[in-house]
Amino acid sequence: xxxxxxxxxxxxxxxxxxxxxxxxxxxxxxxxxxxxxxxxxxxxxxxxxxxxxxxxxxxxxxxxxxxxxxxxxxxxxxxxxxxxxxxxxxxxxxxxxxxxxxxxxxxxxxxxxxxxxxxxxxxxxxxxxxxxxxxxxxxxxxxxxxxxxxxxxxxxxxxxxxxxxxxxxxxxxxxxxxxxxxxxxxxxxxxxxxxxxxxx
Amino acid sequence: xxxxxxxxxxxxxxxxxxxxxxxxxxxxxxxxxxxxxxxxxxxxxxxxxxxxxxxxxxxxxxxxxxxxxxxxxxxxxxxxxxxxxxxxxxxxxxxxxxxxxxxxxxxxxxxxxxxxxxxxxxxxxxxxxxxxxxxxxxxxxxxxxxxxxxxxxxxxxxxxxxxxxxxxxxxxxxxxxxxxxxxxxxxxxxxxxxxxxxxx
Numbered sequence: 001x002x003x004x005x006x007x008x009x010x011x012x013x014x015x016x017x018x019x020x021x022x023x024x025x026x027x028x029x030x031x032x033x034x035x036x037x038x039x040x041x042x043x044x045x046x047x048x049x050x051x052x053x054x055x056x057x058x059x060x061x062x063x064x065x066x067x068x069x070x071x072x073x074x075x076x077x078x079x080x081x082x083x084x085x086x087x088x089x090x091x092x093x094x095x096x097x098x099x100x101x102x103x104x105x106x107x108x109x110x111x112x113x114x115x116x117x118x119x120x121x122x123x124x125x126x127x128x129x130x131x132x133x134x135x136x137x138x139x140x141x142x143x144x145x146x147x148x149x150x151x152x153x154x155x156x157x158x159x160x161x162x163x164x165x166x167x168x169x170x171x172x173x174x175x176x177x178x179x180x181x182x183x184x185x186x187x188x189x190x191x192x193x194x195x196x197x198x199x200x
Numbered sequence: 201x202x203x204x205x206x207x208x209x210x211x212x213x214x215x216x217x218x219x220x221x222x223x224x225x226x227x228x229x230x231x232x233x234x235x236x237x238x239x240x241x242x243x244x245x246x247x248x249x250x251x252x253x254x255x256x257x258x259x260x261x262x263x264x265x266x267x268x269x270x271x272x273x274x275x276x277x278x279x280x281x282x283x284x285x286x287x288x289x290x291x292x293x294x295x296x297x298x299x300x301x302x303x304x305x306x307x308x309x310x311x312x313x314x315x316x317x318x319x320x321x322x323x324x325x326x327x328x329x330x331x332x333x334x335x336x337x338x339x340x341x342x343x344x345x346x347x348x349x350x351x352x353x354x355x356x357x358x359x360x361x362x363x364x365x366x367x368x369x370x371x372x373x374x375x376x377x378x379x380x381x382x383x384x385x386x387x388x389x390x391x392x393x394x395x396x397x398x399x400x
Binding site: 001002003004006007008010012028031032033035036037038040042044046047048049050051052053056092093094095096097098101112121122123125126127128129130131132133134136137138140141148150151160161162163164167170171183184185186187188189191194195196197198199200 | 202
């Protein structure tokens with residue numbers, strides 16, 4: 001599918017066919033696409049949790065305003081940020097680069113993140129945002145719709161998923177076969193309010 | 201361009217033709233595409249600052265590790281998050297939705313963000329991440345390359361752009377005609393390290 005068609009056609013869809021199954025191949029294509037999204041210093045600071053177990057989906061739905069897409073979508077992916085990616089053997093993120101590039105970049109990673117929890121967290125949210133948009137656009141091209149979600153109790157979902165120390169949840173995406181359209185875009189801002197030139 | 205081709209072909213490019221100009225139409229197509237990216241509650245909590253003025257570009261480059269793409273790219277966009285979007289007449293984000301939807305959603309916005317600065321900031325980073333990936337993929341489809349950047353002094357760039365109270369910089373994207381390829385992907389993680397099932 002053409003990219004502009006996917007960008008224009010992507011809408012947050014709430015109602016999915018609960019009987020539709022995505023193939024293992026489709027799942028993998030989607031998440032391998034997400035893994036090609038950019039991250040600063042190539043730290044790949046995302047982890048994607050596919051929630052397959054319907055009991056776990058039900059538990060999540062119970063702390064997500066009972067939104068039906070949590071259980072009805074073919075796939076539910078929780079995008080998590082790894083706050084410690086920068087210090088987990090960062091050499092490996094550049095192992096195939098020329099030696100001088102490695103020698104310059106790898107120490108810069110530590111310098112950028114060490115002792116800066118807000119910088120680590122911002123990076124987690126930003127990286128997951130980019131990867132999430134890749135998932136949503138790729139899914140659209142594959143004939144699916146998506147719903148990005150942050151309307152849930154983060155602490156409760158963290159407990160349900162046994163979130164590891166050093167990981168944060170960024171958001172979730174439900175993916176599946178649409179049963180019902182969304183309403184038209186409900187109130188878009190004017191271009192000139194959003195796009196500025198040279199500063200504020 | 202097909203979406204998977206854009207996802208696979210997108211790489212962070214550092215060297216741009218300084219003489220290439222993008223047309224006003226291309227710029228607008230790119231940023232209008234970005235404005236179709238999802239945001240929670242449709243709060244559209246991003247602002248895109250196009251830095252046209254070469255003097256300002258030079259000032260930014262001086263606080264961005266002297267990276268040449270800051271001045272040489274055809275377009276430099278600073279993606280900013282609006283921390284206060286949730287309280288700036290939120291009714292307008294849902295003005296075209298059915299009345300019951302408005303009545304349910306608009307009060308929920310305030311409830312979700314009020315008094316929660318970290319939630320507001322996470323949302324800013326996440327929304328800008330999604331919009332940024334839209335820009336990078338759309339640019340690729342338009343025959344351009346991009347470089348997402350967070351290697352700069354945020355406070356200094358904030359001052360240069362006269363960043364308003366309540367706005368935060370998420371990251372910058374340089375966009376233009378590539379002069380030199382990037383090296384091959386330098387060290388990608390294995391699928392099984394990134395993709396988990398049902399929890400940690």
